[in-house]
Amino acid sequence: MKALTLAKAGQAIETREQRANWRHAVFFQAKKILWVTVRTIIVSGICFLILYPLVAKLSVSIMAERDLYDITVCYVPKHFTWDNYRIVWRYMGFPGTFFNSFWLSFTTGLLQVISCTLVGYGFARFDFPFKKLFFGMVIVMLVVPPSTIMVPLFLRFRFFDLFGLVKLISGNTINLIDTFWPFVLTSITGTGLRNGLYIYMMRQFFRGSPKELEESAYVDGAGPYKTFYYIMLPIAVPMMVTVFLFSFVWQWTDTFYTTLFLEKMMTLPTILSSLAVSINYQEFGTMATMSPAYASMLNNTGSVLVIFPLIVIYLIAQRYFVESIQRSGIIG
């Protein structure tokens, strides 16, 4: 009798618990669904914000000019045309300028990856006098606006000389403006565009990689250079790809150093910055001006042409982005 009531009571408790559990589960599920909905809305909203200008650029670039003034046209052109591309292609001097830009970004990217990897490894794994001071200089280099050393750098490459040797031999200094040499020299020595950041990234990466690998190589009798080349370099490839990507992209779109060091030689960004003006000058002369809407249309077309190669490279290399930065442990 007693046992029966106990069992009954137990059953009642069990069901009450079950009910509570069930209620809890429903509540939890509802909360989850609500959050997923909110998250989806937010994520797609941000994606829209980012992609929208790109889509707008693309759609403007294939419109005819009269579509711009037509209120019923929205993104999908009524008068589809490649004319904008034809004009911009010609005025940007396309194959030539494209290859100028490409070789410039490619060489600087490659050289910067090499120099920053070496320097980053040096800072990460060796102890030597004044190390803190020199690494402090890397940080200072990041903070100094490039415009501070702009004029002296320009003059240095305009009247280039090695300890007065060149002047002694040929009686004149060399003019390196309008060549790739200023870019090559600053890249080799890790002082190019935002190289402080790349050195910092490489150093953090090497600091985060396991020491045991190197130690076993040392035990086997390999010197520091051999160890670096055979052990550390292969590990560092994802990080090097990331640095190369950054360096390529930022060089590709940079107008600061390209306008500083290149006067006659044209690259994509330098042309793009004055594209509408120069087309206007060539087509209409100095007296007439084209409509601002048309100028903007040409600018957008030019932007699409500049961005397109970057997007291709980005799509190929983007999976390295997070992986390598995560492994680098920027936290320090």
Added chain:
Amino acid sequence: MRPMKFNFQDFLLKLKRSLGGLKFLKPKTKLDGETMHMAMEKRRAIAGYVFISPFLIGLLFFFLYPMVQSIIFSFHSIQIGTQGYEMTGAGFSNYYRAFMVHPTFRRVLVESILQMLTDVPLIIIFSFFAANLINQKFRGRAVARAIFFLPVILTSGIILAVENNDLLLGIMSGAIQQETAAGAVRALELRTLLLETRLHPRFVGYIIDAVDRLYEIVKASGVQILIFLAGLQTISPSLYEASTMEGATGWENFWKITFPMISPLILVNTVYTVIYSFTNPNNPVMEIIQNTAFAESRFGFSAAVAWVYFLVILGILGILIGIISRWVFYHE
């Protein structure tokens, strides 16, 4: 006296003896453990210098030397000829002119500082939020990530500059706001709503401003999202597991684990954002510096402006780092 004959073998021997004073070149003999260790350390120090040597050369020739030159330039006026340049002393007149004579410098400087101070918190908060979003697991996460990082390449250098001055995109985004039931009215409604909560009007204005400029903030946060995401992924999941076992809610987990663990990166990101917004060639102060140098050929004046600017940046960075590092939690 016998004429001195140059004996090569003798010379080599002498050279060897004098070099013998340097420990690391000594021929390898049997060494006891301690001296071996010392020799090893010295070798590694030298290897370290070899690794960072490219940077040392660059630092000297393309950074420190130009920096010093730039200080000197700022106290001179400079004439450029075909053979070189001439300097004539100008005392503090360049600095005087920057502050007292130049029509826009003071205003532009203050404006760009204020702009930066309003942007930095917004960018940090947004990128932190966005990184948390794309750190969660959901379908299409890889795509969302790829899109979230697009601003890193889409909004650098020339592309950003063209976009900022673009007429059509401005009109089109205006149209979007109108389509979604008149952006201005909506903002007004939001404003009255916020004002009714008895918040400070300045704070309300700040939020309205943030909503209006959401796209600019999203554009500026690519790298910051990347850094935050990398940081989020280094937090060990066992921390969350343990605290959830103890009965902590997601909200508590966020404030007690995620936030402190990520706080060093808030510092990193703040510094990065400040540096990036100041040294970006599209920054109006940078434009003044570049224009006075190359459009007006006033190199001395340009150097003076650049130095004033650099010192201002250093000051602001110092203050910000001082404030934020009080709140940073280091996990060690």
